[in-house]
Amino acid sequence: MSTITDPEQGGFRISMLLYDTRYRSITIQIIALIGFLLALGWLIGNAAQNLAALGKPLNFSFLGDTSGYDINQRLIEYNSQMTHGRAAVVGLLNTLLVAVLGCITATVIGVIIGVLRLSKNWIIAKIMTVYIETFRNVPVLLWIIMTMAIFIEVFPKPSDFRGADAVASMKLFESVAVTNRGIFIPSPIFGSGSMAVIAVFILSIVGIFVFGRWAHKRQDETGQILPTFWIKLAIFFVPSIIVFYVLGQPISLEYPVLKGFNFKGGFHMRNSLIALWFALSLYTAAFIAETVRSGIQAVSKGQTEAAAALGLRPGRITSLVVLPQALRVIIPPMISQYMNLTKNSSLAIAVGYMDITGTLGGVTLNQTGREMESLMILMAIYLTISLTISTVMNVYNERVKLRER
Amino acid sequence: MKKSVFIGTLAAASVTAGLAAAGTLDDVKAAGELKCGVSTGVVGFAAADANGVWDGFDVAVCRSVAAAVLGDGNKVKFVPTTGKTRFTALASGEVDMLARNTTWTYSRDIDLKFDFVGVNYYDGQGFMAPKALGVASAKDLDGATVCIQTGTTTELNLADFFRSNNISYEPVPIETNSEAQAQYLAGACDVFTTDASGLAATRATFEKPDDHVVLPEIISKEPLGPLVRHGDNQWGDVVRWTLNALISAEELGITSANVDKLAAAAGNNPEVNRMLGTEGDLGAMLGLDKSWAHRAIAVNGNYGELFEKNIGEATPVGLARGLNAQWTDGGLIYSPPFR
Numbered sequence: 227m228s229t230i231t232d233p234e235q236g237g238f239r240i241s242m243l244l245y246d247t248r249y250r251s252i253t254i255q256i257i258a259l260i261g262f263l264l265a266l267g268w269l270i271g272n273a274a275q276n277l278a279a280l281g282k283p284l285n286f287s288f289l290g291d292t293s294g295y296d297i298n299q300r301l302i303e304y305n306s307q308m309t310h311g312r313a314a315v316v317g318l319l320n321t322l323l324v325a326v327l328g329c330i331t332a333t334v335i336g337v338i339i340g341v342l343r344l345s346k347n348w349i350i351a352k353i354m355t356v357y358i359e360t361f362r363n364v365p366v367l368l369w370i371i372m373t374m375a376i377f378i379e380v381f382p383k384p385s386d387f388r389g390a391d392a393v394a395s396m397k398l399f400e401s402v403a404v405t406n407r408g409i410f411i412p413s414p415i416f417g418s419g420s421m422a423v424i425a426v427f428i429l430s431i432v433g434i435f436v437f438g439r440w441a442h443k444r445q446d447e448t449g450q451i452l453p454t455f456w457i458k459l460a461i462f463f464v465p466s467i468i469v470f471y472v473l474g475q476p477i478s479l480e481y482p483v484l485k486g487f488n489f490k491g492g493f494h495m496r497n498s499l500i501a502l503w504f505a506l507s508l509y510t511a512a513f514i515a516e517t518v519r520s521g522i523q524a525v526s527k528g529q530t531e532a533a534a535a536l537g538l539r540p541g542r543i544t545s546l547v548v549l550p551q552a553l554r555v556i557i558p559p560m561i562s563q564y565m566n567l568t569k570n571s572s573l574a575i576a577v578g579y580m581d582i583t584g585t586l587g588g589v590t591l592n593q594t595g596r597e598m599e600s601l602m603i604l605m606a607i608y609l610t611i612s613l614t615i616s617t618v619m620n621v622y623n624e625r626v627k628l629r630e631r
Numbered sequence: 632m633k634k635s636v637f638i639g640t641l642a643a644a645s646v647t648a649g650l651a652a653a654g655t656l657d658d659v660k661a662a663g664e665l666k667c668g669v670s671t672g673v674v675g676f677a678a679a680d681a682n683g684v685w686d687g688f689d690v691a692v693c694r695s696v697a698a699a700v701l702g703d704g705n706k707v708k709f710v711p712t713t714g715k716t717r718f719t720a721l722a723s724g725e726v727d728m729l730a731r732n733t734t735w736t737y738s739r740d741i742d743l744k745f746d747f748v749g750v751n752y753y754d755g756q757g758f759m760a761p762k763a764l765g766v767a768s769a770k771d772l773d774g775a776t777v778c779i780q781t782g783t784t785t786e787l788n789l790a791d792f793f794r795s796n797n798i799s800y801e802p803v804p805i806e807t808n809s810e811a812q813a814q815y816l817a818g819a820c821d822v823f824t825t826d827a828s829g830l831a832a833t834r835a836t837f838e839k840p841d842d843h844v845v846l847p848e849i850i851s852k853e854p855l856g857p858l859v860r861h862g863d864n865q866w867g868d869v870v871r872w873t874l875n876a877l878i879s880a881e882e883l884g885i886t887s888a889n890v891d892k893l894a895a896a897a898g899n900n901p902e903v904n905r906m907l908g909t910e911g912d913l914g915a916m917l918g919l920d921k922s923w924a925h926r927a928i929a930v931n932g933n934y935g936e937l938f939e940k941n942i943g944e945a946t947p948v949g950l951a952r953g954l955n956a957q958w959t960d961g962g963l964i965y966s967p968p969f970r
Contacts, residue, residue: 280722280744281744281861281862282744294787294790294791295786295787295790295802296789296790296793296800296802297802298801298802298803298804305794306787306790306791306794307794375813378813378814378817378819379817383817383818383819384818385763385764385818406817406818406819407776407819407820485774486773486774486775487764487772487774487775487776487821488774488775488776488801488821490774497819498803575781575804575806576806578781578803578804578805578806580804584781584804588715588781588782588804589715589781589782589786589804591715592714592715592718592781592782593738593782593787594742595718595722595739595742595743595744597719597722
């Protein structure tokens with residue numbers, strides 16, 4: 227014990243890289259790194275060489291060529307005389323649209339199902355279990371195709387709405403047409419003076435936040451609780467409606483009408499969008515429900531009991547004690563569910579939804595024959611979307627996680 | 632030492648890769664099997680029956696090539712491809728040739744680096760609509776919802792047609808013919824557009840074909856033919872002249888019934904003799920044996936027989952020869968001479 231000698235200073239020899247445990251792990255790692263880089267270089271070199279041999283060296287100029295094909299759902303101006311690059315952007319926006327819609331609905335459905343699964347009502351809890359297990363254990367592609375098939379076969383075609391003895395009719399006071407080509411809903415037409423209504427509406431939303439803060443502060447100071455929900459609801463509706471009528475109803479609705487082959491006017495939510503959105507939401511919701519359930523169960527029972535002992539009502543226990551703590555557990559797995567949903571949206575082409583995989587990775591790839599380039603761009607885009615979701619959610623996670631002091 | 636081994640491996644790998652790309656004929660012979668890309672199912676052109684046996688007008692071309700090269704028309708592995716996957720499958724070597732209702736276009740020939748070896752069906756794009764819709768002309772289709780297979784020339788023609796006639800439409804992109812059929816029959820789209828032959832084939836499978844009409848407009852030229860990878864001329868020649876042999880056979884009156892007799896001994900038509908190998912040795916020029924054309928014709932019959940058997944007027948598809956008659960009958964089907 228007493229004969230501890232200092233390590234030999236200096237005197238570094240090459241052989242120490244192999245025989246000295248201090249250096250050996252570094253040596254092995256460097257060798258592994260070199261091997262990995264060589265393998266990578268060989269793969270890239272091989273691909274480049276073979277592409278050159280095929281007479282197709284990497285070239286991205288096709289993105290500037292005229293695309294020549296039409297896309298049914300476009301969030302920005304696009305026609306067949308525009309470029310492949312523009313078509314890719316149209317597809318990207320469609321991907322983002324279905325991803326955002328899907329994430330929102332999946333979260334709402336998932337949280338409800340997850341909470342209900344913990345219900346003390348045996349039947350409700352079991353029904354939710356059946357839902358979760360059915361949706362989680364069948365590939366999402368099948369759900370997408372099945373939703374679409376149901377859509378096409380069950381809902382009436384536009385021609386069924388025609389004539390005196392029409393077999394189908396429009397719903398909700400003749401304003402919504404549910405057909406097997408999609409759902410047609412009224413769209414707003416903004417007349418003069420509508421800006422004022424919109425401005426008032428935005429102001430009332432700001433007002434709701436301001437009021438919320440004020441009410442909170444008041445409660446902290448005086449201990450009195452206001453019926454905030456009803457007041458907020460009133461702020462949300464009343465000023466806008468008053469302005470709307472005072473200005474002589476500047477915003478009107480354009481109703482869909484059957485014209486020619488199809489319904490015209492209003493918003494057309496295509497069956498492909500709805501089928502994809504619906505299937506992705508229900509599928510991902512099953513995973514989110516499990517995440518939510520595990521998060522709630524991770525909050526120890528003592529917390530609930532302590533809150534009850536303080537005299538909080540059950541609703542307030544959930545919103546003030548259980549959920550804030552459960553969120554810490556829920557957020558990280560939720561990030562990957564959102565990313566999964568976004569990536570799963572690339573199955574869109576199965577129902578003819580023109581997302582980025584359908585435009586850039588589908589028609590453009592096929593018409594130009596630029597597989598390598600198209601797929602590289604496609605991968606880069608999905609990578610970027612996923613990393614963005616991840617970053618945003620991580621920032622949120624930082625904010626809600628337990629502050630350790 | 633290690634480095635040289637690595638470089639050696641690299642060199643060997645690239646040489647093998649180079650060789651693999653060079654001689655498709657040798658590859659097919661070595662594998663004892665022809666990998667032929669066909670469609671996922673268009674009745675009359677390429678469809679698998681209940682036992683999984685492929686049959687049809689395009690399939691017959693594959694079988695003839697296999698018979699010419701390997702001596703057996705059944706030594707074919709049929710690879711079903713969609714409009715989107717077909718070119719990648721051919722370019723990557725997953726299939727040796729495509730016989731799949733593929734339109735010969737400039738950019739596919741030049742830019743996609745393929746060689747179209749000929750035309751086995753002269754087609755054009757048409758529209759099919761339910762009779763109940765009461766549409767007489769494609770120009771009445773303003774605002775219609777159109778089902779269309781993605782990744783095809785029809786998609787581009789459609790965009791051009793509607794744009795040049797200044798009418799609007801709503802495209803519904805679809806992967807395969809059967810999906811298009813399902814959507815069309817359910818009324819999710821008003822009209823279905825593809826090559827006129829494909830429309831006839833699709834209509835033939837309907838429960839009530841008479842409820843649907845093919846509109847009179849043909850909006851494009853669609854010469855359909857087999858294709859191979861660019862740069863392997865020997866293999867391209869094999870496929871090209873197998874197709875030509877089928878066409879010449881009809882012109883010269885060689886059928887599956889009399890081909891064995893004609894090939895047994897030299898007759899008095901020198902071109903028949905040259906083709907069937909009883910005179911000269913055309914097969915050797917192609918890297919095959921003397922009786923290659925004999926086998927190619929014997930396996931399914933000549934071009935005319937294939938047409939009548941698979942898509943002719945006696946079949947449910949019911950296509951008239953029209954443009955696809957022999958040049959001697961006023962059609963466009965014409966083979967260069969065997970000389």
